Amino acid sequence: MQPFVLFPSMGEYPLYDDAVYDGLSAEDSRWRAYAEALRVAAPGRVVLDVGTGRDALWALVAARAGARHVYAIEASPAAAAAARRAVASSGFGGQVTVLEGLASDQVLPVRADVCVSEILGTIASSEGAIPILNDCRARLCTPECVWIPFRARTMIASVDVGTPALDPSCEPLMNRVLAAAGGAFGPRLCLGGPAWSALVSAPAVVESDVFDSRRPPPLSEMSVEVELVSGKATGLLLWTRVAVASSGREVDTLDGGTRAWAPVYVPVPLAGRVRAGFTRRTGDDGVHPDYTLAVDGVPVWRSPHHVLSQEKGVTGRSSN
Ligand SMILES: C[S@@+](CC[C@H](N)C(=O)[O-])C[C@H]1O[C@@H](n2cnc3c(N)ncnc32)[C@H](O)[C@@H]1O
Structure with a gap:
């Protein structure tokens, strides 16, 4: 065969659905690498999660790791609503703010010290990571920001x-x-x-x-x-x-x-x-x-x- x-x-x-988010929530090599990077970078820091998805995955990992505050942006209204529910039921509602819309349309009250995202594609740049993260770098993050992923x-x-x-x-x-x-x-x-x-x-x-x-x-x-x-x-x-x-x-x-x-x-x-x-x-x-x-x-x-x-x-x- x-x-x-x-x-x-x-x-x-913009076709993310429950089946895709289910796959992304698996505790696989991607998950372990992101969780480890956030455990190192997030404690005491302001974290920006670009494209937090249905489960506010990295936002909640960052909050659990001791982030000072997490701003979690999600473009899809349905996924942003689900992310808000996930944050509320996690008990980290005071530490995580979910913002609905494109990252390019957001403003934050403070610049972020850590920017976590997973808007990488089947070809690394195909989901728009370069312009989206360049805009975050210019407007939403500190000059010393830690970037997850790095490359x-x-x-x-x-x-x-x-x-x-x-x-x-x-x-x-x-x-x-x-x-x-x-x-x-x-x-x-x-x-x-x-x-x-x-x-x-x-x-x-x-x-x-x-x-x-x-x-x-x-x-x-x-x-x-x-x-x-x-x-x-x-x-x-x-x-x-x-x-x-x-x-x-x-x-x-x-x-x-x-x-x-x-x-x-x-x-x-x-x-x-x-x-x-x-x-x-x-x-x-x-x-x-x-x-x-x-x-x-x-x-x-x-x-x-x-x-x-x-x-x-x-x-x-x-x-x-
Ligand atoms: C691959 S999923 C990642 C979800 C979750 N962060 C994870 O790593 O499992 C990418 C998410 O980014 C969102 N997204 C893509 N471009 C965006 C943008 N410009 N601004 C905000 N969210 C965006 C998508 O709607 C989707 O939920």
Whole structure:
């Protein structure tokens, strides 16, 4: 039986539901790394939790660790209401304030000493972490702020996964992604299955975003070219590695320790030594990037966030 299936990437659209939040509440490698980083950074500090989600997860971990106060921002009205209930029933209502709306629309009475967030995507920057956290850095945080996560990287490698089919059970999700993107287009497809076993080249880094006050990641368009050497490959895989704190092991999408992220699969037959080019450009909404991949200079994948960007052509527009 084919061990791999495909399903659409959804985190870059406002499609979080109970099933996703249930997965995020699992005490896995992601959870342990965030909890440990907050146990070190939060005591006595003002903490900002960007995208606190249904369960006010990191806000409550920070409060339990002894944060002076936590401001927990959540864009989804339903998730913000649930987060308020979670905070009230936890007994930390006096220590945690839930703010509904986009982080960019918020003001705080004091600047935060610690900023925790998990708005990382299947490609590290795909949920808009760079512009969202750059805005928090400028308006809501102290210059010495501790950033959790500290760094997110996007890796690339060639893989041999046969011809995986779209998981039939993901049809409703696919329709929601198409509706959120504004019509019919080619959504990013994630690979389900033991992806680490399918790598046929060494991984290379195409994106390394350090969320640190001294060297914030630039919003401007970026392009990187890396060399991949492999035998027969059916495509390219992009995935996320997260250094939650500045020390300690990275959490890796591929190692099976967390269900929080999934690798993105781009079918393109390859063999031997190739140059893979990765380009990121901020999309139409000013938050979510459009991406392209090229092999030996030839574009093989254009992945806009919105249908609108695709209609304009992802190469013909400057956005920053
Ligand atoms: C991956 S979930 C993380 C939830 C929880 N913090 C966790 O780590 O399990 C990302 C959350 O961020 C919220 N979000 C995304 N962009 C946001 C923004 N610009 N401002 C506020 N919340 C945002 C989403 O609605 C979602 O609830």
